[in-house]
Amino acid sequence: PLVTLREVLGAAAAGGYAVGAFNCNNMEILQAIMAAAEAERSPVIIQASQGAIKYAGLDYIAAMAKTALASATVPVVLHLDHGTSYEQVIRCLAAGFSSVMIDASRLPLEENIALTKEVVKAARAVGASVEAELGRIGGTEDDISVAEREAFFTDPDEAAYFVEQTGVDALAVAIGTAHGPYRWEPKLDFERLSQIAAKVKVPLVLHGSSGVPAEDIREAIKRGIRKxxxxxxxxxxxxxxMREVLAANPDEIDPRKILGPAREAATEVIREKMRIFGSSGKA
Ligand code: G3H
Ligand code: 13P
Ligand code: ZN
Ligand code: NA
Incomplete structure (x- = not known):
């Protein structure tokens, strides 16, 4: 069934685990996410990034997700990742998304609050959930120093104020992770995470989680990360x-012979994440 972040993250908070939000760009990855969730009996969040919407088109993503949902026996959230505008949020809600992220983290605090509030109002009207971001989670390709990165970490008092003002259902925090493959050892600010969790009553979200060691993921969950x-x-x-199959079969011309095994590899890695997050067996 299609549900919102409120259901899956509420249960995660009560149970002391986290739910994976997996980015989907094409049919094979969507099928891998669903196969993993069914095999693990895990709730799951499917999310579409800006790049995914550009690549596949919102209509295709929504239609594929609808098809996946028709046979799903676990709770599924269909979520917009790093939404860029009010207009894009409305397009996704109209396409059947049950949840949206509005990422106005680049804006000054009060402007971030103002835009996020508008999105919360629209989402509420159709029963959808909203994630927002405070502080700034950069990319691993950004060439900035550690000190510059830390300057964008989420401030606990500001986070409390932000959530109170906006009424969001979940908050993405900047505590040392980055999007993409790490070129350095990620060092999470766990103390800051605990301070934020103590002041903020909604579930917290960790972005850029690929490449973060399992033990750090478990520690983050202990301290309040739920998505x-x-x-x-x-x-x-x-x-x-794909590379392995192509290297072993350089003359292969059937995309299914290449993408099929890739889909299986994706399923395996997603299942492993669900076990680390503790969401396995929770659906
Ligand atoms: O937002 C986080 C995604 O990993 C970036 O994905 O390249 O598909 O926009 P994208
Ligand atoms: P990674 O690509 O580092 O896993 O980050 C994903 C993400 O945060 C999507 O919003
Ligand atoms: Zn992200
Ligand atoms: Na990462």
Whole structure:
């Protein structure tokens, strides 16, 4: 069944685990996410990034998700990742998404609050949930120093104020992770995470979670992370298997013989994440 972040993250908070939010760009990755969730009996969040919407088209993503949902026996959230505008949020809600992220983290605090509030109002009207971001989670390709990165970490008092003002259902926090494959050892600010969790009553979200060691993921969950975004680790597993198949069969001309095994590799990595997050067996 299609549900919102409120249901799956509420249960995760009560049970002390986290739910994976997996980025989907094409049919094979969507099928891998669903196969993993069914096999693990895990609730799951399917999310569409800006790149996914550009690549596949919102209509295709929504239609594929609808098809996946028709046979799903676990709770599924269909979520917009890093929504860029009020207009895009409305398009996704109209397409049947049950949840949206509005990422106005680049804007000054009060402007972030103002835009996020508008999105919450629209989402509420159709029963959808909203995630927002405070602080700034960069990319691993950004060439900035550690000190510059830390300057964008989420402030606990500001986070409390932000959630109170906006009424969001979940908050993405900047505590040391970054989008993409790490070129350094990610160092999470666990103390800050605990301070934020103590002041903020809604579930917290960890972006850029690919490449973060399992023990750090478990520690983050202990301290209040309830939604964990994974994209890069799926891409790595998917493309690695494609390369292996192509290397072993250089004359292969059937895409299914290449993408099928890649889909299986993606399923395996997603299942492993669900076990680390503790969501396995919770559906
Ligand atoms: O937002 C996080 C995604 O990993 C970036 O994905 O390249 O498909 O926009 P994208
Ligand atoms: P990774 O690509 O580092 O897993 O980050 C995914 C993400 O945060 C999507 O919003
Ligand atoms: Zn992200
Ligand atoms: Na990452």
């Amino acid at each position: 964990i975004n994974i994209d890069t680790d799926i891409r790595i597993a998917f493309v690695k298997r």
